[in-house]
Amino acid sequence: MVERDFLLDADARRTLGVAEGDAAPAEPVTPRLASTVMLLRDDEGPLEVFMLRRVAQMEFAASMHVFPGGAADPRDAEDELPWAGPAVEEWAELLGTDEAAARMLVAAAVREVFEETGVLLASPAGAEGEPPRLDLDDARELRRALVAREIGFGQVLLDRRLVLRSDLLRYRAHWITPVVEPRRYDTRFFVAAVPIGQDPDGDTSEADRSGWTRPQALLDAFTDGDVMLMPPTIVSLEQLAPVTTVRAAMEQDLPIAPVMPEFVISDAGPAMRASLP
Secondary structure: OEEEEEEOOHHHHHHHOOOOOOOOOOOOOOOEEEEEEEEEEOOOOOOEEEEEEEOOOOOOOOOOEEOOEEEOOHHHHOOOOOEEOOOHHHHHHHHOOOHHHHHHHHHHHHHHHHHHHOOOOEEEOOOOOOOOOOOHHHHHHHHHHHHOOOOOHHHHHHHOOEEEEHHHOEEEEEEEOOOOOOOOEEEEEEEEEOOOOOOOOOOOOOEEEEEEEOHHHHHHHHHOOOOOOOHHHHHHHHHHOOOOOHHHHHHOOOOOOEEOOEEEEEOOEEEEEEEEO
């Protein structure tokens, strides 16, 4: 494990809900299960990743540049969820959790990507090599209904005779929100290539800006103070920066262990201190 401090300026401390001198609450908030997905492409040159900038009014990570993702929904663990790729028990072993949580985490990854970008990591039942067949109006309405929690993701797949493609995801990291923060998430990070014929649009009320960027370009913008990034995003971008193709990114063999940063006052100032695998 390598210890690393991520310095926090005043804007970052305010956005993350911490302040200089904060201590962990007597009863920290229980983190919610969540999934985040780095959508990748390389068809227009070197590797690019799709990013969203969260709106300033968000209660968690406001104005931060993030990957698509969010909290799991208990309905994501429904047994009838149509599924292709590695079995749920294999994902449970890989993610270090039980089968119900593994099903929720993988399904949440696919659902959140669809809600926030319109990209659907699914295929017609019995034709796993083909893209999903949804017209734009149907997809838009389904995204709205999912965000409003009017329907469950499993029902969306069943009604359209689609299966979730768990084989399109690769597990990358496990981060847990520090105990000092008022909103906490137990988040698994994944990577996925954007399927041929699909293009993310970032049409979500949670973001005011979206688009493709090269990992190093965003890291440079962060260094220059032009964007705000959370520690998990910084590390994820740093891991992507050396590779130039989607295939190379999907094949990266990275050490994975739970990482829960701690708010500290370091010699250089307020920071999140993390032990990285």
